[in-house]
Amino acid sequence: MTEKMRLAFKYKLRPNRKQEQAMRNFSGCCRFAYNALLAQEKEAYQEYLEELESRLCWGEALSFEEAKALCVKPKLNQYTFNYALKKLKEEYPFVKYY
Template structure:
């Protein structure tokens, strides 16, 4: 019997100037989308809490289901987040020009997962992303590592050179590109099969 395990392999990137600008554009678009949707969700959730509080203050009776709803926001679902992103992309055409759609979808899914954790009591309320401290984005698929030539293919950016410090093992599942103090890094998450005897 085998169980899948994931391990990340981190490499320092050597982007050309144009590619580095693309990294910044991707990061900025992701941060903008995340913060815009978080702002909307926060406003809706506050309206929801205000309504419950108002009913309690005026001694309106709450059913058992309504009482449970104090802890869970019933409208939270993945489709509403996807729809919100679609609307946002129509409202701001620069997304199409400056960012890859998969990267934006992944960021929105990150926000959805953060809310799921919050409503399950496993994390705090999601926070707004800040420039410089939250510069990064993730491809869930479509990337390709060319280890022989020390480069990685990132959709809509192209092949980016990286410092090949160790061999990639396992099956690559996703890649996160993030800016740190000394430059940009790629973290490739790979899946392994663990044999249990």
């Protein structure tokens, strides 16, 4: 019976105050960008649901499936997020540096 040797390495960061502040700023910008983009996606999805409901109410579709076929669902992929991030950087200049 052969035994497998498992190797692991542990690293400990010891930043100085300036580096620590830079790491906190970076993580704060990441958190802000993620939350802002998530809020935009939630808003787009709510608009999609409202459009579905309005198409059903106005009689444009007879069933929920027909209404879904008529509406355009917001796409969630890396390209839309990159585009939204570009707009976010223009709107909030402090995100631009990270």
